[in-house]
Amino acid sequence: MTATVERVDSSGAASSVKTVASRVRDWAESDPQGTAMREKDFGIWQEYGWSKLWDEIVTAGHGLLALGVDVGDVVSIHSEDRPEWVILDLATVAIRGITTGLYPTNPMAEVKYLLNDSGARVHFAEDQEQVDKVLEAEPDAFPTVTSILFVEPRGLRSYGDDRLMFWDDFMEMGRDHRKANPGAVEALMAAAEPDDVITLVYTSGTTGPPKGAMLNNKNATFAIDKIVMAEGRTRDGKSPHPDDQVLTYLPLCHVAERIFSTWHMVGAGVTLNFAESIETVQVNLREIQPTLFFAVPRIWEKIHATILIKLNDASRIKRVFNGIGLKLAGFIAADRTANKGNFTWKSRLAYAIGNPLMFRALKERVGLRRCRWAGTGAAAIAPEVLQFFMGFGVPVYELYGMTENSAVATLNHHGRVKVGTVGEPYSDIGLRLDEESGEIQTKHDGVFAGYWRLPEKTAETMTDDGWLKTGDVGVWVEDTHIKIVDRIKHIIITSGGKNISPSEIENSLKTSPYIKEAMVIGEGRKYLTALIGIELDTVGMWALRQSIPYTTYRDLSEKPEVIQMVQRLVDETNAKFARVEQIKKFRMIPKELDHEDGELTATQKVKRGAMFEMFEDLVEDLYR
């Protein structure tokens, strides 16, 4: 990877490789005025046209060249989702560099690890907060980093570090470079090879330090072909097209968001709309009314909870209507679940009543009114939540994949939905279940090129016959769909020898709007227990209405009334499971879990190991 490729000066050489960057150029040629991205600035959604976007990408590419970025050099991006993220990402790919993204929540120690592990040359730190994570470390902590770009100059004016460079200056430099070396970026892009690594996606690292999965042009092309352009994915059967709107709000460094934002944009020409921040997603959703919407289960759970709470909070007359609407939605959901997500005449009739009554307004308010495809993945989701949305006419299609196979594994097609499964394998890909362990294994062009600088780890993830081991245990459902049991590592084997998948139980608990976190414990124990964290907003509101005074999260968690309520919720969940799978005892988690405190990964997954360490007393208490 560090081998230098001779730079080709003539831009005439036609490239046979379509990279994510060259696709933007194609769009800029075929639809220069079309909208590629929108960013909300001072209350207005400012638009980036294709030609402007391409122009900026080229300029940024020149800027990178001016900074001395070579083929195969790494550019790291540490920022919230914003146009510059995409521009820099694509510019790096254009000059055959490698991008890697960092979660904005990554604390300093992780930043240090990631930058050094990837050996980034240029680091893009959004604002003062992210810049500080680099500059506050010891002077020579980042030996490879030669430039630090930033776009939010506020508070950075007095910083004297030589490596710092304001984005506008960087672009100016790019323009100068472009004037001096016209066509340099295009030439590099033309020379791209299918095996060029374009990005490092670091695994979240629930166990051990993060590993950088290398994805190359071939992987990207495959993913765009399979996922983005998948046949029969949407409600109306049409593949994504330039009229589609996508709300970009999950971290772009995650492979899922990269696929559902950047790759959708370059692949199908959909418009990216950058949410202002995670807090404003609900508002931005209402404004954008995206046609394609991907969210992780946590978000769906949150929307679900908000809807339930708000419906319950409505004025009396509205509550009557809402009650009717919920009944209808429940019926529709049950009916559609039983029919692979299709309507029968009965559910269609119910929908015809419910839609003007409440569904349409509800979807409008939530921002899903125009949604023709909604997806979920990256973690397990409770079927109740999926059914809830299906009842209102927003079928959420669960799909499955992982960074290492460019997220190409299975998906639920419109009209062939099985709730509770992650769907069918994509056509013409290699996917099998390991006969012994039930582990899902894939083999196709999307399978990654390996872990960055970790050949032995790469080898560990591959079977001897070259299949990728996903680490997830699955079972076939009716020979067509796959149901994920759990991560192999998470499967609990009780002292009684029963194999139990905790995720299902946890997800069932998390369907309640009041429960944010649940961790089921029982490895080598006699019975199952759980650590449960409440959702501060909803429980706080509930407490307010019950006139229960509270001060802090911990105080609220430990209120007897709250514990009683949680007990009821646990009982409800227990009713759904077999005896051995029932939770005998639980304890409240006394704090809100946090990425920075190390209890969660950047993708908000609970780090089980860390949890056991941190809440050892509680766990021991459960088995006393």
Next chain:
Amino acid sequence: MKVSRKLLVLLFVLGLIAAACGGDDTAETTTAAPSDDGGTTETTAAMDDGDTTETTAAPSDDGGEDMAPPVVDVGIDLDAGTIKIGMLSDLTGAFGPLVTPIVAGHEAYWASVNANGGINGLQVELVIRDTVYDVTNHVTLYEELKDQVVAIGHSTGSPHTLAINEDLQSDGILAIPLTWYSGWTDPDINANLLPHGTPYCIEAMNMIEYITDVAKETGIANPTLAIASFPGDYGLDSMAGAKLAAEALGIEIVHDGSGTIIPGQDQLPVADAITGSGADLVWITANATFFGEVYGGAIASGFEALWSGAGPNWSPALLDSPLADALQRDYYGTFYLSPWGSDSEGMQELMAIMGDAPPTDFYGEGFVEAKIMHEALLKAYELGDMTQAGVTAAAKSLEGIDFGGMAPSETYVGEPNDIVQRESMVFRPDAALRAAGGTGTLMIEAAYTSPTAASFVFEGACFEL
């Protein structure tokens, strides 16, 4: 709190809706009586057809038996047997206290007419609108009335009446002005008006001469005069008359306070000016409230003179006030009507129809206005044309309307100078009469016309508006 607020707002809105519906109901339930749009469309249809007479159900009344039913348009419904007369009254404005009893006089008069069979069987209804003595309201309300009444029973205020005068003429609608402005004598102006009573300026001439005579009798050879008034047509018209009279009589006006009595202000400066002039005679044109203030202020500084004032100056309440004694000594009042309780035939009739109503001199004005309208309607019926224009024409041909001695009779045929009213009635305040439950006005001279007034030739208004 929040709920109750919402509830109140809701109730309020419901109330509004109810009110709105109520309004519609009126129009519907009384479709028989032409009101609002129903009436308009009907009548336009009638007009289009030419001189269609609605021959259905001619009222069988002894007076109307041998007469064919008249032609009608707006405001008269022969089927329902009703005549609607509009009233542009100031009920809550500056002259509200004055006009209210006038309207009451009207109502009582028509109630009695209706009780006695109405106008050839047609019952008279008054459509009363409050103008609040505001020209804009006046104009707007006229617009409302003109499509539902046959004539305007009275129109309060000179500028107000002038504001609708052009419309009256173009619409051919008759109105009785409730003001005694001298400008109404002009035939160009009064084409659709029935002025009545003695104009302000004639009234002033009469009284100036009267009190000059009184002063001379008491031994003041060359009495001096101080005058003060409201601004506006009423005050200034009267002041013009006073000045004409003073000139004719050769008496000096030592203080000219024309238009200085401004409502809402302190009147002591006016009183001071009068006092300071040392006049022997004072002529005030205001209303009882402000006359009281000026007069009280003047006598407080020991001023003594012969005081007199125009009709609206007087209120019986002045005799209940501390000024009673001084007023009995100083004041000569005038009006063109005989006061409440006088023994003329007309007044007796009025007192009979007013029943227990608290006494005031202004019922008489209502009575007179109503009587004129009554005559006009009868005449129009007789002529067979009770359209708005027909009533106007009929009214303009009236002669010698008799008020049973309560007011001088009115004629609308002839030269302006011949038909204008020049008589005044002179009275003095009398506490004893007041104590007996009357209005405390003792008539000392009925139908008085001064030589100045008698020989005055109108060539237009005394005071040009």
Next chain:
Amino acid sequence: MRGRPHLYVSYESEQSLLPTWTQRVMVGLLVFLLVLIPLQGGIEIGDRLYQPVGFLGDNAWLKILSRVAIFGIGALGLNILTGLAGQVSLGHAFFMGIGAYTAAVLGGEVGKAHWGLGLPIWIWLPAAGLVAALVGMLVAPTAVKVRGLYLAIVTLGLVFIGEHLFRNLTSITGGSQSGRKFPSLDFRLWKEEEPFLAFTSDGPMWPVFNWLDWLFGPWINFPAEMSEEAKTYLALAALLVVVVVLAKNLQRTRIGRAFMALRDRDIAAEVMGVPDAKTKFEAFALSSFYAGIAGALLVAFIGRAIPEQFNLLLSVQFVVIVLIGGAGTVAGTLMGSVFVFVFPRLVQDFSGWLTETVESGGVIGSIADVFVSTGLDDPGLVSTLEGVSPGLNVSQLNVVIYGLLIIGFLIFEPLGLYGIWLRVRNYWKGWPFSY
């Protein structure tokens, strides 16, 4: 982007007067109705009379609506000062008077005792606004110095001083309680005798309707003639529409935003670079301009007015319009003026209905009788005999209800009619949630 009412991709679209199609269609319909009102009864579709707003086509209602338009224009002016800039003023009547008498001098006929230049409307109407604005600027320095209730009373003093001036400048105003004739609402080209467009006389349809006739002729029969009331109404309504657009637009401009900043936090606004004195100055000038126009229109509409017309009561009426409607909002101000002028008519109709109910007897009649006094011996809250019988007469009742409404609105619905509208709208907008 269609179907995304909250998605603004440019400031123009976010700040546009009618951002969504629903609003555009609603406003279009409203304007259409406004035009139809005076034509009703005359318009036939097929063989059926089309009566979209029924009774409103009456001449009497047209007069009321014309007044609504005039007062709406004036109230929009006060709304700028009080609603947007937060400067409480009881002096609106004074500025209306200034406008009225400017119009009188410029457009009025020369009388024996009155000045008048007989100039056409397109001179006197703008001039009325300009002169009033000028006087507003003269007054502003005093008004800038004082705030809050002090300002209210200073402006109240202005009305009294104005009344004094109007009373005494007889050659301009015609004098107290007398008044003078004012120019009529005719559109003339220079001093021609024949008006180009006569708003104040009956006559043929305007050319614009001929055009409509040509377009819709086969389906709709437009009347050949139009009454003066209808013409006056249409002229005033058109002017109101223009003024509404201007007023609405003002809120989007720098000046408009400066006004609101001043209103919300005056010192903060100053710190942010909104000059206190200059902004108030502009607010007074703008508001007076509107008042002057409204004053000129009012007197031209009536044809005659007395100086006492421009009194405190008139000012209060404007404040009531603004507050009942909902301060700071154009729609609210319009609702306020409709309410203030239409309401008395409704009360009148209601009491008429009440009286008839009493007379007709029956259960409802006898219930109503408790409240209604029909004679001297009959106690009740409301009397049918004017004046002498116990109880308030209809006019007094009207005034009392008017007063109670002011109180009620301020206590229970401080945002005024607009607040009610907002509440209703939000109720539906929030569906199926409450927030």
Next chain:
Amino acid sequence: MSLLILAQAAADSGVDKFVGAITNGLSLGAIYALLALGFVIIFKATQVISFAHGAVAALGAYLVAYFATVLNFPGGALGGPAWLQWTVSAVFAVLATAVVGLVLERVAIRPMIGEPIFSIAMVTIGLDIVIRTITNDFISTDPRPLGDPFGTNIWEAGPISMAYSEVATIIVTIVLVLAIAWFFRSRIGVAMRATAFDQEAAMAQGISVGRIFAIAWAIGAGLAAVAGIFSSVFPRASQGVSAETAFFAFRAFPAIILGGLDSVPGAVVGGFVIGLAESFAGKYMTWSGFGVGFSGIVPYLVMMLVLLVRPYGLFGTEEIRRV
């Protein structure tokens, strides 16, 4: 300006005219002071300018007329000389008006606490409209004389000549001003001052702010009624209370602004200054160029001049403005 008038007065005419201007000004000023005092007390406690003050004054005067001349209650029941009977009835009527003030506060003002001051002022305009209309309906066609015992009697001492009623006005005003001054030293008065200073702090100190509001309105209404009485007797308005009485209070606005909205001494001083200014203007500023009725607007002119120099009146406390 006043100096000029004085100089002119001395040179110009007799002492009588000058003394007349002073006595007239004092008695007029006393009525203004009474009205202003009511305004200020209400304003101090509740931060409200009551535009209904005039209507309440008229109502009070009407109640006096009704109690004293129609019912003769309760004075008639007590017997004794006529003046005593009247006084008892009048006091009773004033108390009745105070109760009305109490009710107004409870019904219309209390719910408005916390609303913008101008909204509350508008509520009082609404109250004015309602009370005035109803009072006028009671007054009916003719003015209502109060039946007061002052008659047209004049008290003379040297160049001074004043009606008994004017003397009474001044005496009653002085007594009431002293009483108010004493009241502000009493427990409730101190509580009221505390409330005026800071409502929340007062509440925290255990002061029932609602009660203070009610008391202030009751006192204000009572003072208005007293002013109503003296503005409806000889020589100012011998014919009694009429529809005009309610408008009298508007003339006291310049007085309160001049003195400062929240200053009790300011109200008294403002009242007398305005009264004297108006009286002197009426007597001396008679040049026709000023126009008819110029004295009526002199108070407003004086007020505006003072405000140009002192935007919070002569004695008013400057509002401390914060962002």
